[in-house]
Amino acid sequence: MLSVGATPCLSGAGRGYHRHMELTGKKIAILVDNLYQEMEVWYPLFRFQEAGATVVTVGAKAGATYTSKLGYPVKCELSYDDANAKDFDGVVAPGGYAPDHIRRHAKANQFVKDMDAEGKLVAAICHGPWILCSAGGMLKGRTATSFFAIKDDVINAGAHWVDAEVVVDNNLVTSRKPQDLPAFCRSSIQVLAGVLV
Numbered sequence: 001m002l003s004v005g006a007t008p009c010l011s012g013a014g015r016g017y018h019r020h021m022e023l024t025g026k027k028i029a030i031l032v033d034n035l036y037q038e039m040e041v042w043y044p045l046f047r048f049q050e051a052g053a054t055v056v057t058v059g060a061k062a063g064a065t066y067t068s069k070l071g072y073p074v075k076c077e078l079s080y081d082d083a084n085a086k087d088f089d090g091v092v093a094p095g096g097y098a099p100d101h102i103r104r105h106a107k108a109n110q111f112v113k114d115m116d117a118e119g120k121l122v123a124a125i126c127h128g129p130w131i132l133c134s135a136g137g138m139l140k141g142r143t144a145t146s147f148f149a150i151k152d153d154v155i156n157a158g159a160h161w162v163d164a165e166v167v168v169d170n171n172l173v174t175s176r177k178p179q180d181l182p183a184f185c186r187s188s189i190q191v192l193a194g195v196l197v
Helices: 038-050 098-102 106-117 129-133 148-156 178-192
Strands: 002-004 027-031 054-059 065-067 073-075 090-093 121-125 167-169 172-175
Touching: 027 038, 027 098, 027 106, 038 054, 038 178, 090 106, 090 129, 090 178, 098 129, 106 121, 106 129, 121 129, 121 178, 129 148, 129 172, 167 178, 172 178
Parallel strands: 027 054, 027 090, 090 121, 121 172
Antiparallel strands: 002 167, 065 073, 167 172
8 A cells, every 4th residue: 555645544543642552562663773863762762662562673783872963872772683684563763873883784674674574663864764765675665754954865775765744655754844744644554453454
């Protein structure tokens, strides 16, 4: 399924603060490294936890603390060496300059490729699609968006690039910038909940 633009609300939305925990039992990895974009790690992390998911930060070294572009810390809970696609339902690749560091790790790229091959959520925002460009050809023939500065990289990786707040291509969810986070998280939740797949 391909969806471009705004996303509809899940059924039951707006019926009280706790409505239903649509991600209960789901486990999501958020990739982290130095110079990440603050909102693109913390907004999805808290939003997915709020929806009932277990969220794990994954990076090069478990126990290491990585700092954002503005110096805000995030602790890495699991290393690429120990991350296995079979243990997760989705992965988020945030933006900032962290993706340029993350994609230098073959095991990070393989993890993302494996998640995609298993049809699990692969969500990337802003510069996050840089990781997808290095994940074994997973963008070839797909429709995606990104921060405009890496449009050529996404196209050269084989994707059809569009300028939209969110693009859903089956299990792949991409967005352009922090302002797109509400649509990005809504669409990611819908994919995880089986609404858009």
